[in-house]
Amino acid sequence: MSGYVTLARASGLMAEMQGIAHNIANASTTGYRREGAVFAEHVTALEGAPSVSQAHLHGRVTDRTQGALTGTGAPFDLAIEGEGFFQVETPGGPRLTRAGAFTPDEAGVLRTAMGHAVLDEGGAPILLPADAGPVAVAPDGTISTPLGPLGRIGLVRPEDPAAATREVGTLFRAEGAVPAEGARVVQGALEQSNVEPVTEIARMIAVQRAYEAASAFSQKEGERRREAIRTLSR
16 A cells, blocks of 8 residues: 555655746746645545555635735736736636736737736727827826726636636636725736746755655565565465
């Protein structure tokens, strides 16, 4: 049984290393939120012997701690203070993101760096007329020009934060998004990743050492079993 326990542990550690590597790779990605692994314990009762406890990867959890806001001065760089997300339109439907590096396309549609249209509070793409002049974005998300208000950026949050599913990069899918009360928009700023590279590297070293120890034990266990089989075969 010890071999299976070690294999399960090594598999979980490998998954955790992959998650840490992903965090490190996105340490400078705008709006990225750190992801951690969640392990669950599985206890197997053995007749006439002590129970065996195994840990397996149960899922992943997103660290919702806000990243630092960095001023850029760009009128279409927007950050969110508080709990909330921008809502954008993707080929798979509406998604949520904290990455607010937006740019109007040739038609005036405000888009993300990935080309997704930014949605207003009614779920429609935000359109900026070419002759509208300088754009100002209020803390409540209202977009205004010298011609008057153009609309309000939709700020939403998952009704159940634990049910939000991470997709590609900084995108999240969540059923039942509701208005994000209390969230405010900061124009001319971007939210940085909340990953602490030094902490993640330290975690990577610790997990890698544990993985190497588990792999070494598994190898020794395999050699012990092979030796036992050879002995019994004589």
